[in-house]
Amino acid sequence: MKSFEDLGQAFEKGLDAWQNRIFIQEAKKIGLNAAGQVKALTPVDTGTLRRRWHARVDPESGAVIIWVVNNTHYGPAVNYGHRIVIGNKTVGKTRGVHMLENGLYQYKRKMLRADIDAMLGRLRREF
Numbered sequence: 001m002k003s004f005e006d007l008g009q010a011f012e013k014g015l016d017a018w019q020n021r022i023f024i025q026e027a028k029k030i031g032l033n034a035a036g037q038v039k040a041l042t043p044v045d046t047g048t049l050r051r052r053w054h055a056r057v058d059p060e061s062g063a064v065i066i067w068v069v070n071n072t073h074y075g076p077a078v079n080y081g082h083r084i085v086i087g088n089k090t091v092g093k094t095r096g097v098h099m100l101e102n103g104l105y106q107y108k109r110k111m112l113r114a115d116i117d118a119m120l121g122r123l124r125r126e127f
Helices: 004-041 075-080 099-110 112-126
Strands: 053-060 063-070 083-086 089-093
Touching (some): 004 053, 004 099, 004 112, 063 099, 075 099, 099 112
Antiparallel strands (some): 053 063
16 A cells, blocks of 8 residues: 555445445345245246246346346246147137236335335445
């Protein structure tokens, strides 16, 4: 360290890393809560579709993206609906459950504000 400016810059880098760590931890909690809302609205046949909901957090250049994902191949068909085909003929269409959209809407309406307040409170407490 050559000067107080260097010390200040080092402090800022440490503070930014600390804030980012807390922000990412809290974003993971937000993702889990959102996935929980979607999971609750997911219909159950074998339980695989419901079990495979999870959240992933991707920190990107200056932003944090929270993904609520499901890796079952038939998830989109349940969510959006699909055609019913017998032989070569389409005989109908199933209605989509829209569990993803409805679950995220419920999360936003019921829990998002509290989760953001908890994140801000943690940042204030630990600073």
